[in-house]
Amino acid sequence: MNAMRGHVPAATALAVVLALAAAPALAQGAVSKEWQWLTFAVFGVIIAFTMGVTVVAAKRVKSAADFYTAGGGVSGLQNGWAIAGDYLSAASFLGIAGLISIWGYDGFMYSVGWLVAYITVLLVIAEPCRNIGKYTLADILAYRNDPRKTRIVGAISVITVSTFYLTAQMVGGGVLVKTLIGIDYEISVVVVGILMLSYVLFGGMVATTWVQIIKAVLLVAASIVLVVMVWAQYGFFGDFLANVVGDPKVQARVAQILGDAGRNMSPAELGQRFLEPGLLFKAPIDQISLGMALVFGTAGLPHILMRFFTVPTAQAARVSVIWAMAIIGGFYVLTLFLGMGSAMKVGADQIRAIDPGGNMAAPLLAQALGGGADSLLGNFMLAFVAAVAFATIVAVVAGLVLAAASAMAHDLYVGVIRGEHATPQEQVRAARIATVVVGAMAIGIGIAAKGQNVAHLVALAFAVAASANFPCVLLTLYWKRCNTGGIVLGMIVGTLTAIALVLVSPNMTYPKALKAAAQATIDGSAARRAKADSDLTTATSDAAKAAATRAKSAVDKDVATAQGTLERLKGDDRSLVGLEKPLFELRNPGIISIPLGFLAVIVGSLLWRDKRSEDMWDELYARQNTGILASKAAAH
Amino acid sequence: MAQTAALDWKAIVADPRFQTLRSRKIRFLWGLMVFSVAYYFLLPIGAAYFPALFGIRVWGPVNVGILFALSEFVVAWAIAWIYARRANNEFDAMAAELIRDAEKIGGRR
Numbered sequence: 001m002n003a004m005r006g007h008v009p010a011a012t013a014l015a016v017v018l019a020l021a022a023a024p025a026l027a028q029g030a031v032s033k034e035w036q037w038l039t040f041a042v043f044g045v046i047i048a049f050t051m052g053v054t055v056v057a058a059k060r061v062k063s064a065a066d067f068y069t070a071g072g073g074v075s076g077l078q079n080g081w082a083i084a085g086d087y088l089s090a091a092s093f094l095g096i097a098g099l100i101s102i103w104g105y106d107g108f109m110y111s112v113g114w115l116v117a118y119i120t121v122l123l124v125i126a127e128p129c130r131n132i133g134k135y136t137l138a139d140i141l142a143y144r145n146d147p148r149k150t151r152i153v154g155a156i157s158v159i160t161v162s163t164f165y166l167t168a169q170m171v172g173g174g175v176l177v178k179t180l181i182g183i184d185y186e187i188s189v190v191v192v193g194i195l196m197l198s199y200v201l202f203g204g205m206v207a208t209t210w211v212q213i214i215k216a217v218l219l220v221a222a223s224i225v226l227v228v229m230v231w232a233q234y235g236f237f238g239d240f241l242a243n244v245v246g247d248p249k250v251q252a253r254v255a256q257i258l259g260d261a262g263r264n265m266s267p268a269e270l271g272q273r274f275l276e277p278g279l280l281f282k283a284p285i286d287q288i289s290l291g292m293a294l295v296f297g298t299a300g301l302p303h304i305l306m307r308f309f310t311v312p313t314a315q316a317a318r319v320s321v322i323w324a325m326a327i328i329g330g331f332y333v334l335t336l337f338l339g340m341g342s343a344m345k346v347g348a349d350q351i352r353a354i355d356p357g358g359n360m361a362a363p364l365l366a367q368a369l370g371g372g373a374d375s376l377l378g379n380f381m382l383a384f385v386a387a388v389a390f391a392t393i394v395a396v397v398a399g400l401v402l403a404a405a406s407a408m409a410h411d412l413y414v415g416v417i418r419g420e421h422a423t424p425q426e427q428v429r430a431a432r433i434a435t436v437v438v439g440a441m442a443i444g445i446g447i448a449a450k451g452q453n454v455a456h457l458v459a460l461a462f463a464v465a466a467s468a469n470f471p472c473v474l475l476t477l478y479w480k481r482c483n484t485g486g487i488v489l490g491m492i493v494g495t496l497t498a499i500a501l502v503l504v505s506p507n508m509t510y511p512k513a514l515k516a517a518a519q520a521t522i523d524g525s526a527a528r529r530a531k532a533d534s535d536l537t538t539a540t541s542d543a544a545k546a547a548a549t550r551a552k553s554a555v556d557k558d559v560a561t562a563q564g565t566l567e568r569l570k571g572d573d574r575s576l577v578g579l580e581k582p583l584f585e586l587r588n589p590g591i592i593s594i595p596l597g598f599l600a601v602i603v604g605s606l607l608w609r610d611k612r613s614e615d616m617w618d619e620l621y622a623r624q625n626t627g628i629l630a631s632k633a634a635a636h
Numbered sequence: 637m638a639q640t641a642a643l644d645w646k647a648i649v650a651d652p653r654f655q656t657l658r659s660r661k662i663r664f665l666w667g668l669m670v671f672s673v674a675y676y677f678l679l680p681i682g683a684a685y686f687p688a689l690f691g692i693r694v695w696g697p698v699n700v701g702i703l704f705a706l707s708e709f710v711v712a713w714a715i716a717w718i719y720a721r722r723a724n725n726e727f728d729a730m731a732a733e734l735i736r737d738a739e740k741i742g743g744r745r
Contacts, residue, residue, distance in 0.1 A: 277683035284684030
């Protein structure tokens with residue numbers, strides 16, 4: 001069995017590389033066809049290396065503790081890098097650099113919350129959870145409350161959060177890989193799925209940890225190289241920003257966003273506007289709501305929480321969050337230069353031409369910095385960034401699958417169905433079976449959800465984590481009166497309100513509103529075209545002429561899109577849940593659902609009587625604060 | 637959990653050293669927590685309601701908004717550093733003492 005475990009990952013690696021290289025219909029992505037081999041070569045090296053690690057790791061995975069938490073033997077520094085690797089998804093690497101390149105300041109502002117979230121993790125979650133937890137989030141809830149009931153609600157919430165996040169990663173990753181390298185969507189989903197499965201299945205948390213560390217190191221190294229090259233060309237902080245303000249591509253982009261409002265602004269004013277808020281975000285309450293979901297939700301993300309069970313002591317948990325904050329924070333500061341560097345070097349028009357969401361900003365920047373589309377270095381750098389993005393998706397997905405599988409096997413099967421009575425062999429087998437189930441589900445959902453808009457699913461995962469998991473974990477750790485009733489009610493109310501509010505929010509597709517908007521675009525197009533024509537004839541400067549020509553072609557494009565929308569939605573009047581228009585105006589439900597989640601835990605606790613929750617309080621409180629017996633638990 | 641119940645946790649919690657650790661830790665942690673959350677939300681609130689303030693130029697093209705966004709990173713790191721220092725120097729030693737004496741205070745029931 002052990003010998004076989006060693007060969008299987010190696011065989012998988014070979015099969016994956018062959019499948020990629022032989023994929024029949026390689027379309028054109030950002031990486032041009034003649035350079036695709038280079039991406040595969042770089043990616044092949046990364047796969048070979050991580051699979052080698054998996055082979056070594058597989059020999060060390062003998063017990064359930066090895067499988068779920070690497071036996072508690074990960075150091076603080078290693079865990080810090082692994083947390084960064086678990087957390088920095090392709091969305092943050094490619095997405096935030098893209099947002100900054102297209103929208104300037106607002107994109108950078110968006111990145112701040114992702115770091116601040118770790119203060120909550122550091123101050124109130126990481127060490128207590130390490131002191132009393134074992135493998136899963138529900139272990140913490142089950143400590144003083146009714147284990148059966150809290151494991152059921154805890155596991156359901158963990159599986160819900162992980163599935164949302166997983167779907168976003170699989171679908172988003174598939175689209176990204178297609179845009180980047182040109183591999184078919186389905187092939188990329190299956191390849192990501194198989195790779196992730198072979199890491200998790202054979203190497204458990206040991207291999208997952210190393211895959212995340214390797215990916216985080218590659219990601220940070222790639223970003224540093226790119227930013228140093230940007231600085232070399234545009235100067236460091238003040239000079240860099242002065243170059244941004246003076247850049248004609250940036251000025252043109254701001255003029256395009258502002259439209260009529262920017263007509264009387266000088267080029268320098270337009271450039272300066274890129275460094276000011278308000279180009280992207282128009283609804284402040286929505287931004288605050290998203291900020292709340294980030295800052296409180298990260299502490300409730302099961303795959304992040306799980307990482308604190310892999311270190312031996314609370315001190316190591318603290319060290320790992322501090323390293324994670326240094327790495328994650330440093331990375332997000334770099335995105336400012338990646339994004340704005342790309343806005344100058346590549347330009348928003350070209351970035352948006354390949355992907356309207358801006359995800360190609362960093363890869364195109366890499367290519368341009370290396371010497372452009374015809375140079376060896378430029379293509380090597382693009383290929384490298386593409387391979388790192390692919391590795392990023394695999395590493396994040398592996399952490400998510402492990403979290404969902406542990407909830408299924410450890411909480412639901414061993415804890416609830418078997419009443420905590422299972423032999424070590426049975427526990428490991430259950431963990432592996434659950435991994436295959438979750439992995440197959442991830443691939444299935446990924447293929448089924450092709451073409452769906454999944455961007456809001458990450459925000460939804462954070463919202464559920466912040467509204468259900470966070471209040472329950474926080475209050476069971478710090479509030480004496482908290483009990484089983486509060487946990488059950490809090491989990492149900494937090495999860496359901498977050499999901500329900502999103503289902504009736506503007507995130508969903510409302511055919512009637514879309515059709516009305518499309519019709520209005522078509523109705524108004526004649527006037528817009530006439531205005532652009534008259535602007536063109538009266539224009540005196542070249543810039544004004546160019547603006548009028550741009551406006552004219554924009555009208556044509558808008559009309560074509562609007563006609564497409566009308567055709568596509570013909571005979572369709574209601575959203576997924578049967579609404580003609582949103583009932584709730586916020587895209588991010590956090591500002592409502594987080595307080596409701598806390599309220600539900602409090603009300604449930606006050607209405608319920610639970611002797612066990614009261615009796616166990618002293619034990620939990622003493623242990624979470626001091627770590628008494630924690631080292632013994634980890635030592636077995 | 638059967639083996640952990642062997643300690644008398646009520647006695648450990650009632651120990652004055654535990655009470656001191658708990659009250660110092662709670663006050664310190666929640667103070668930092670409230671400050672960090674408040675400081676963070678100043679960013680989206682300021683950007684939304686005081687865009688003119690954020691647009692004021694301080695030095696060349698560098699404006700208040702950019703400096704404030706960067707200060708969020710510095711403040712987050714500073715909070716992490718302040719917390720780690722206090723925990724390493726003070727809380728860990730107090731907890732270690734309690735761990736060492738746990739069996740003496742808690743006794744075997």
